[in-house]
Amino acid sequence: MLLKRFLLLLVFVGGITLTSCQQSNTKQSVKKPNIVFIMTDDHTIQAMSAYGSKLVKTPGLDRIAKEGMLFNNCFVTNAVCGPSRATILTGKYSHLNGLTDNSKVFDSTQVIYPQLLKKAGYQTAMIGKWHLGSTPMGFDYYSILPNQGQYYQPEFFENGKVVKEKGYVTDVITDKAIGFLEKRDHDKPFMMIYQHKAPHRNWLPAPRHLGMFDNTVFPEPDNLLDDFKNRGKAAKEQLMNISTDMWEAWDLKLLSSAQLDSMGKLPIETIFKDAKGDDYKQANDPTLDKARFYEVYNRMTDAEKVKWKKVYDKRVAEYRKLNPKGADLVRWKYQQYMRDYLACVVSVDENVNRLMDYLEKIGELDNTIIVYTSDQGFFLGEHGYFDKRFMYDESFRTPLLVRYPKSIKAGSVSNAFAMNLDFAPTFLDYAGVKIPDDMQGVSLRPLLDNAGKAPETWRKAVYYHYYEYPSWHMVKRHYGIRTERYKLIHFYNDVDEWELYDMQKDPKEMNNLYNNKTYQPVVKELKEQLVKLQKQYKDTNPTEAVTN
Template identity: 75%
Template structure:
């Protein structure tokens, strides 16, 4: 009898040990947490993992150093709302319905956070949403209405409108960490953490005011581009630093005395906190000071005093120098860079706060961390600010992914990837079936193999921009980008083609479309372009869009 009792005890011990081992394996194979970090208008030129000319971003670089950096990540439509809709749905703008910023995203469409929520993830959306509709598919959301404000920002938090004290980049991070602290520890989580910065009008945090005042930034070699070897569309736009930047809104050339006087005057019509696509105020310089006064008045008296100390000096310098022509353009470029990069500095600091929190709580290596922007941005290249064009600085967006269990530290990939691919990739890693109607591809084979490009990976990307006439008046266009070439067709009120050899002309200064030497290349690219339009169901795009005028 004792033998049987002893045998039973042994069996019980073995069973308990087996259960513990199974539990360990289950723990090892648990679904990864996901943090999707996206900024607004943060270009690769202003991220030192890509480019060290302008600013050091050590916390963002950490993601690259401990993960993978994609050299060739491109957007499908370089504008805020449409880019966000592409990322959420894994579908092109003409399929997901949000072709430009004037439209509202249809919240009945399936987005990847909903699929992760159904698969057991706790989901949160924090920061800039900019889709017009209410977020669906999230256990918690706290979003900036429309473009959001830099100081004392408003939020819509689970349906309730609130105002928070402080600087928006800090506040969004506080909310993100707050969600992580209070989350359900028994569930994996998806947190979409999206900053307003460094979107126009580039208002730095008080601690960063004047941080670059002693810096002279190198100028792009084509800052004074005269567009003589490019197309009509490149000339007919309203995004030149030289003449299209607004003095108060963009360059902060409104003194404290002027602003005080405006505050004492009869109230001007309120400048609405609009979506970027609300066209009645597009490119209207008559609203410049009134618009800036609204954001200035969101500051506390102490914040205003610190702000005035820095920017009154800028106004005085501007008046004293009395610059004209190219010299004025160069001066404006320096002021633009100081403000834009100071906003980036706050982003980098706050990403560092988030990484430190994850490390302190033991969740850093269990979490897929994605860093990207909704598109690129011009920092003076071709004399431009803003985005929209299919030219490289606007088309390319940063993409850094950290996940130690699968992604080699310090790896780099040349693969042609798109923001269309983000949703399929995250679903793939979470073990959730990717819907057949998603048009992107999972990047998991690239991430799992040190950045190597599979033989069957795409050889070209497709782009389509729709928002014209509107802000900055960039004409509608679509095109194809391969590893070496780019072909663009501008249409609607124009019919022009541009072809660039990126190997010989990386700055896209010389349109080769009419060059006999490139005739065969142009024809081959047109054939590839047609195939991509069939693949992505965007055939006859010019004809379809013409009907919408």
């Protein structure tokens, strides 16, 4: 009898244990994924080897593509820093979220996806470049760069306090990201926005990367010396030409150590007497060139300055010796631009890989949705341009890599149209949080879960609207539509110009076909589609005056 009771007790206890294990396994299987959203500033697909770049190798970023999905056609709603960030947070176009250009302040009272994730039990963090003018809301922890931030010895606004750090900004941001992960509540899933300043203008490399490309000659884009034939005022009258609009000190670092040292002997108020005030009124004023550059140079430590002078004194000497003119000058400037810009990209690549290594070390890598993107693309000499803003693909298209092995097939590629408008709905979808009805994007999960293949109902066109004029680089206001085959752009405000490009025959957008009789049926059809998209996204008065 005692033996029988003992055996029954074992069965009972075993049943409890088995049930407990089943419940634990069930709980584990439905564990919400962590989310790490990585965004750089002005990093374009032309500078990523995963996208076939011949300019630079990016093994850290390529790792995300190899172990996840690469999107070939991810586009932004408005190719400039703050507006892109506001769109990503809200899932809404600029005219609805209120941040049409960088001079405005983001309305922090509106709903953003991190707030919704926090309510759903996520621990949330915002680290790095914020650039929205307001204080981050909906985060358990934030440490953000003031405005554009600094490359060397950067300050951060951290949970209400100003914190000064030593070191290079890309490294420091990553240190802070790892610090958050170390100290987080391990019982909660986490959502971390990890955003870099690099490789934003004026492209200051980490001390360890100074001069790393000095012996490299980079291939030039075919249209580096574009003459803008068959295009209008908008394409020609901007102020972002490598030939004429790069500042010698700020952009090209053409100040010798002797010049910098002599500036250092002047009273600070003398150096900066004209360099303060309204950033937007002074945006395109090259007379501020040397003062602005000295301000960032003066942030370096003595050891960093020694390395800097060793590299850039050679550049100054070469420039003076060659004294290039015309096309030769453009080509020379392009090479210097690439040397600095791509060295900044290398630091990003190293640090993204460092963060992924840390996630792997703590056992969270495969349970974390890792997204890599940029706030928009960037011109690397195409059309002779630097910067962004235009609806041309180099600027309009942004990189997008997503890794999450529980859902995404390694090495998959999607050619479907994605947008930065879609990021917020995607994160909420994976987290099991209801997507607000007023978000205008759609979840990318159908693509991610299906090896990149789009359902029949997926969007066939994307809509764009840029507002920041007159301002930095003087790119005129415009809106437009892009389909798989064509792109139609309308420049407005102080001009009334249309451009049409056949992206299949002319992917570099050199031949405006708007007035070509053969393409008039295409123009008519695209204008009809454009109006439909404007109604869909509630941008029904697109040329309404918008003041800065």
